[in-house]
Amino acid sequence: MKKSYWDTESLYEQPSASQIKRNAGETARKAKAKGTILHPVKVDGRRITHSWWSSAWCENLERYADYENRLERGRRYLRTGAVVDLQIAKGKVMAKVQGRKKTPYKVEIRISPVNENRMQHIMDVCGDQIDSLERLLEGDFPEELKEVFWEEGGLFPTPKEISFNCSCPDWALMCKHVAAVLYGIAVRFDEDPLLFFLLRGIDVDRFVQVTLENSVESMLANMDVVSDRIITSDDWEKLFGVL
DSSP states (O other): OOOOTTOOGGGGOOOOHHHHHHHHHHHHHHHHHHTOOOOOOOOOSSOOOOSHHHHHHHHHHHTOGGGHHHHHHHHHHHHTTOEEEEEEETTEEEEEEOOSSSSOEEEEEEEOOOOHHHHHHHHHHHGGGOOOHHHHHHTOSOHHHHHHHHSTTSSSOOGGGEEEEESSSOOSSSOHHHHHHHHHHHHHHHHOTHHHHHHTTOOHHHHHHHHHHHHHHHHHHTTTSOOTTSOOHHHHHHHHOOO
C-alpha cells in the first residue's frame, strides 16, 4: 500500500520507554567517544519536584490552558531519561531530547527578562521579608512572599514571556520534547535554585542587597514618625518605677 504525503501519523508515533532509553544510551556513548560533555536530567521515582522552587515552576506552567495538552506527555518523556542534555544560561535553555530517532532533537527555550518597573515593584513588596539569601534559596520565607513571586506580574514567567523551538517535525505549538525540557528545568531548580534567577536574568545577590537597602532606607525615613509602639521616658517610669 502506497503511503500518502499527508499521512504524518507515523512521524508523531509515541516511542516506547525502552526505545527512548536505548537511543539515549547510544547518544551518551557517542558523546563520550567525541569528548562531548552532556548534562542529562535524571528523575528518581515518580515525583519530579521536591523543593518549593521546582514545584512552583511546574504549578505555574500547569495553570496555563495553552500548555495543558502536551505537558503530561512531556512528564512521561522526562521520566524515561529522554532529556539527554539540558543547560541553563541567562534567559535561555538549550537542550537535547531523545525521541524515536537515534539523533536527539534540539530544543531551545527563551524566557523574557523581568522589566525594571516590575522588578522594582517586587523588591518594594518584598521589603523586610527577605532577611537572608540562604532562607530565600531554601524557599523558607513568608507565605505572602511566595505569592509575590508566583502571582501574575511576579517573577515566574507567563506564556507570552516563554518562546520555544524544537527541531522535531511536530507542528504543534508545544511538542512533547519542549514539554519535557520545561519539566527538566524544574529538576535543575531542585539541584540549584540560583538557576531560576539566572534564567530570569536577575543577579540574585544584587536583588537581595537592594531589597534590604530599600527596607533600611524606609525605616530611617520613618524614624521620626510618632507611633504607639515607641516607648517614651514617661512610659519607662510607669513600667519600671523609675523616678
